[in-house]
Amino acid sequence: MKTFTKSAMLLLWLVPMSFFAQSTVVGTVTDAGSGQPIPGVNIIVRGTSNGTSSDFDGNYSLGNVKDGESIIYSYVGFIEQEVAYTGQATINIVLEEDAAELEQVVLIGYGATRKKDLTGSVALITTEDFNTGNNVTAENLFTGRVAGVNINTNGGPAGNSQIRIRGGASLNASNDPLIVVDGLPINDPNDTNNGSRSVLSAINPNDIESFSILKDASAAAIYGNRGANGVIIITTKKGKKKLQISLNSKTSINTQTDGVDVFSADEFRAYVAENFPDRVADLGNANTDWQDEIYRDAFSSDHNLSVSGSILDALPTRLSIGRSDQEGIRKTSKFERTTTSLSLNPRLFNNHLKIDVNANLNFEKNRFAPGVEGSAITFDPTQPVFDPSSPFGGFFEYTDSNGFPQANVQRNPVAQLLQTRNIANVRRYYGNAKFDYQLHFFPDVRAVLNLGLDTSETNRFEERSTESANTFNSNLGEFNGFKSDTDFTSKNRLLDAYLVYNKDIGNLGVEATGGYSYQKFEVERFETFDQRDPNLEPDVTIEPDVVLLAYFLRANLKLSDKYFLSGSIRRDGTSRFAEDVRFGYFPSASFGWQISEENFLQNSSTLSNLKLRLGYGVTGQQDLGTFANGYLERYRTAGQNTQYILNGEVINIVQAQFRNEDLEWEKITEYNIGLDYGLFNDRISGAIDVFKKESNDLLSSAPVPDAVNFSNQGFQNIGKFTTEGVEFSISADIIKNNNLNWNLSYNVTFIDQEIEELAFGQDIITGGISGGIGNNIQIQRQGESPFSFFTFAQIYDDNGRPIEGAYADLNRDGVINNNDRYISGKPAADITMGLQSSLNYKNFDFSFNMRASIGNEIYNNVESQNAQIGNTFRTVFNNTPVSVLETNFTNTPNVILSDFYIEDASFLRMDNITLGYTLRDVMKGVSSLRLWAGVQNAFVITDYSGLDPEIQNNGIDNTIFPRGRTYLLGLNYNY
Numbered sequence: 025m026k027t028f029t030k031s032a033m034l035l036l037w038l039v040p041m042s043f044f045a046q047s048t049v050v051g052t053v054t055d056a057g058s059g060q061p062i063p064g065v066n067i068i069v070r071g072t073s074n075g076t077s078s079d080f081d082g083n084y085s086l087g088n089v090k091d092g093e094s095i096i097y098s099y100v101g102f103i104e105q106e107v108a109y110t111g112q113a114t115i116n117i118v119l120e121e122d123a124a125e126l127e128q129v130v131l132i133g134y135g136a137t138r139k140k141d142l143t144g145s146v147a148l149i150t151t152e153d154f155n156t157g158n159n160v161t162a163e164n165l166f167t168g169r170v171a172g173v174n175i176n177t178n179g180g181p182a183g184n185s186q187i188r189i190r191g192g193a194s195l196n197a198s199n200d201p202l203i204v205v206d207g208l209p210i211n212d213p214n215d216t217n218n219g220s221r222s223v224l225s226a227i228n229p230n231d232i233e234s235f236s237i238l239k240d241a242s243a244a245a246i247y248g249n250r251g252a253n254g255v256i257i258i259t260t261k262k263g264k265k266k267l268q269i270s271l272n273s274k275t276s277i278n279t280q281t282d283g284v285d286v287f288s289a290d291e292f293r294a295y296v297a298e299n300f301p302d303r304v305a306d307l308g309n310a311n312t313d314w315q316d317e318i319y320r321d322a323f324s325s326d327h328n329l330s331v332s333g334s335i336l337d338a339l340p341t342r343l344s345i346g347r348s349d350q351e352g353i354r355k356t357s358k359f360e361r362t363t364t365s366l367s368l369n370p371r372l373f374n375n376h377l378k379i380d381v382n383a384n385l386n387f388e389k390n391r392f393a394p395g396v397e398g399s400a401i402t403f404d405p406t407q408p409v410f411d412p413s414s415p416f417g418g419f420f421e422y423t424d425s426n427g428f429p430q431a432n433v434q435r436n437p438v439a440q441l442l443q444t445r446n447i448a449n450v451r452r453y454y455g456n457a458k459f460d461y462q463l464h465f466f467p468d469v470r471a472v473l474n475l476g477l478d479t480s481e482t483n484r485f486e487e488r489s490t491e492s493a494n495t496f497n498s499n500l501g502e503f504n505g506f507k508s509d510t511d512f513t514s515k516n517r518l519l520d521a522y523l524v525y526n527k528d529i530g531n532l533g534v535e536a537t538g539g540y541s542y543q544k545f546e547v548e549r550f551e552t553f554d555q556r557d558p559n560l561e562p563d564v565t566i567e568p569d570v571v572l573l574a575y576f577l578r579a580n581l582k583l584s585d586k587y588f589l590s591g592s593i594r595r596d597g598t599s600r601f602a603e604d605v606r607f608g609y610f611p612s613a614s615f616g617w618q619i620s621e622e623n624f625l626q627n628s629s630t631l632s633n634l635k636l637r638l639g640y641g642v643t644g645q646q647d648l649g650t651f652a653n654g655y656l657e658r659y660r661t662a663g664q665n666t667q668y669i670l671n672g673e674v675i676n677i678v679q680a681q682f683r684n685e686d687l688e689w690e691k692i693t694e695y696n697i698g699l700d701y702g703l704f705n706d707r708i709s710g711a712i713d714v715f716k717k718e719s720n721d722l723l724s725s726a727p728v729p730d731a732v733n734f735s736n737q738g739f740q741n742i743g744k745f746t747t748e749g750v751e752f753s754i755s756a757d758i759i760k761n762n763n764l765n766w767n768l769s770y771n772v773t774f775i776d777q778e779i780e781e782l783a784f785g786q787d788i789i790t791g792g793i794s795g796g797i798g799n800n801i802q803i804q805r806q807g808e809s810p811f812s813f814f815t816f817a818q819i820y821d822d823n824g825r826p827i828e829g830a831y832a833d834l835n836r837d838g839v840i841n842n843n844d845r846y847i848s849g850k851p852a853a854d855i856t857m858g859l860q861s862s863l864n865y866k867n868f869d870f871s872f873n874m875r876a877s878i879g880n881e882i883y884n885n886v887e888s889q890n891a892q893i894g895n896t897f898r899t900v901f902n903n904t905p906v907s908v909l910e911t912n913f914t915n916t917p918n919v920i921l922s923d924f925y926i927e928d929a930s931f932l933r934m935d936n937i938t939l940g941y942t943l944r945d946v947m948k949g950v951s952s953l954r955l956w957a958g959v960q961n962a963f964v965i966t967d968y969s970g971l972d973p974e975i976q977n978n979g980i981d982n983t984i985f986p987r988g989r990t991y992l993l994g995l996n997y998n999y
Contacts, residue, residue, distance in 0.1 A: 143614035144243030157936035168858035189254030208476035219448035219482030241641025241694035245612035248594035263340030274994030322351035396437035476518035588616035612641030633702030682738035795889030851979025854879030
């Protein structure tokens, strides 16, 4: 009895003790960056199923917690925290952003997802991955870094880039990807050709946080009518809670590295004495290297200041100012840009309402230098640049017996540069306001409204001197000069409205997005033409508005973080097509399997990530350039040579234009199989993708029967072509420790394109070239690559020298004609590669980027139109490429279509090399000061005999703005 009594008393004493040892914890979870509460934070007692999550005010309550247990707080994008419970009644948690985890959040169009949840082929490039060097425009930040993405930038200051994702998808319509900045699809490149260098030249690279590149149709189909060539989503930097000041500055000098190999003055004299002895007296006494005369050492600078913080600890804000001055190596060419950017990111109503306002006001001033390389290559090197007795502003020019500028000869290229002023001033505003509201009464649903505006205003004038030989009127015997003004305005308005439903049901995650998009483009142009010509009058052109509207729906399912299924459909409409064919449907579906999360691989110490991706999608193409709205009935007034005179009165007629009411969407269907992999805790990682694209109902300018449609050709839906390819990428942390880190990244892409079908199986001759009249060097033919070179097969003598005018009779009919021309090459590469190395040793950093292109050819039109003895004297002397000494060709018409001028354009280019040193905590409050030096375009290895193997003109080299070699010094200061 005593034992029972003691036991009962002990039990009664332990019961209340257990209540004291097992209690309820309450608290609030907030964001360290913004101070705002975080809803949905996972809160769990380690090793148990006892857990909860924070509500939409960040508050939580967790019961049954025992002394000594650990509570874990976790949320996507934030560093996990663990707190030991020792009886606290309240535990408030402040979560810090996890930079490494945030880098894995990828924008996918009308939303975002974790990189590990992706089912499509999407590449993410963040600030840590950006290329170093002289990156004046945004796309150069990731040149060579993404498999399947090829960027070809010309040599001008802030030069325009040709961006191709998986080779493009069209023959004659646009192959440019859609560019989206903070949710705003920005103007097409064609809208900015009237003053800007490129569609991206107004964007300051220093304001960019990341790029998401949607490469396959399953990822890009959500953009429907504009996703045919892939999508590049740019995210700009936003404000943070802590004050941050950043100053980035660099200066550079750009030098010309090479020129076309033509005769020097003394070599030319010897050449003329041998071949034209009776003309030696016509030579001059100067020694002029005309290519040296048109180029210069170009100096440039780029300065950027940004301030980021939180106003009153409630309004995250970032303000940046940038100034870039870039001289071109072609004399007089210049690019100037001033950028201002403001980002406001308030979070209201306990984080229910997220507002993101991005505003950019940029000013761009361009001086465009005329392309005078052709004249510099052929101008007589024995003639001087200047002539004190010249009436042409002191420049040497050829004159006739009257002292007038001689007709049908090349003009002094230096005079053309210095006597021409072609300047465009561009004011561009672009930005958006995005409102993301999580419904209080239905917290699983968010309503999103995105309003965007992109306007560009250009004032451009061109003036040529009244002493220029190019403006001399021989009929009147006087100088006219030239002066014109152009005002150009484009507007792009956007409205996106959509709902997002997000719900976790056990192990099943569901996200659904549905909405509406409206975008309108307006373009207006005022042109005076030549104001010194009394017969010309100013003209105003208001182009028909282009309206794009769409309804879209997407659903994402996730099961146990291992199985992923995504599907979308978009109904798109465009004003560019007739009403009956205006709308199209663009579906997509994709599947992902995180194999490494299965039980048989989950504990693998070798294979840390293995994911299979399958994708299918259809995208559309409706960008017809100058043929937009070609379904409309259109007329134009005729010229002076097509007038009637009735009863003594001059009647101007109008001419009907080509019209195609049946023109419809070009549709691109794409299939993709991908495998993401990671080894040794992702120390080695990468992806393999195999894809096939089928472009149907190709939009292309093709011939039409005579007397049928007021033209001999026009835009039609004419056929089909396919693109197949394989992409492989790998990134490896070779060395990773406290003092030394070395990362290598490599990517390679194999692409094959083939035209499968053309209208009536008819070839399309294209690719106009200089030399002779009406010559074309390329063909679109079924079974061949787009823009294949179409030439005669050159015959060589026993010494391996080409025999002028001697070609193989390929069809053996005894006659050499166009039926003997054959496919001799193609401008597109079979293989492209990129290699990046980043090495950090203590405070030193060293990096380089290389690119390679294999299997592409170039037609050397510089040689084919100039390297003939017969071209040396035509009214006046013309310099000639020295290759004429090897060929002894005499006449251009005999050789210009020879495959002798089809050359291997494969190359290996060292894009940039950079060495830097970082001083850390050099003074109170300063986090870092980095000093660096670099070389851009360090070297190129190639067998191509021309100036540069990397050109934009579908592989036809007819003189280019050359790329120089740039030497840079810079500093990066961060507070």
